[in-house]
């Protein structure tokens with residue numbers, strides 16, 4: 001299964017930090033690729049620097065024609081839109097996990113108001129509770145439920161920096 005995250009919208013300076021966090025959270029919690037719908041070279045270079053230092057093969061792309069991307073994705077996988085209006089993640093996740101055994105997943109998270117047709121394009125509109133919070137939190141919980149915690153142990157290939165988990169000190173390995 002390949003997991004991709006579509007970051008729908010990005011309001012320039014205002015969203016630089018949170019959009020970067022969406023991408024880093026996607027990578028750290030098991031997604032393979034992030035797709036932005038708006039170009040931002042600063043965000044792109046921050047994410048690429050993390051990949052260069054911390055390893056793995058996480059992809060960063062920009063797709064301005066995101067509706068076409070979603071439609072084409074549906075030929076190979078399922079589309080999940082995270083929204084506070086959706087069906088509760090607790091009820092819907094077993095079904096999504098079952099489908100993920102032989103299908104890829106595209107997870108959509110918004111920045112500002114999400115256009116109405118996204119709700120129709122998505123196969124699943126899923127809420128992480130029905131209170132407004134953050135796309136970073138919503139994405140983190142969704143991915144953690146999808147992978148059932150396993151990606152928290154993931155090793156990233158070709159990492160220049162690696163942490164050895166420790167309860168009482170910082171242990172960092174740097175590969176030249």
Ligand SMILES: C[S@@+](CC[C@H](N)C(=O)[O-])C[C@H]1O[C@@H](n2cnc3c(N)ncnc32)[C@H](O)[C@@H]1O
Nearest residue numbers: 082083084109110114127128131133134135138
């Ligand atoms: C700050 S919110 C803006 C939402 C916007 N007001 C709207 O009506 O779509 C940004 C994104 O966070 C995610 N989000 C926020 N709260 C959520 C929740 N309770 N469940 C799932 N996703 C949520 C959604 O992906 C949303 O598009």
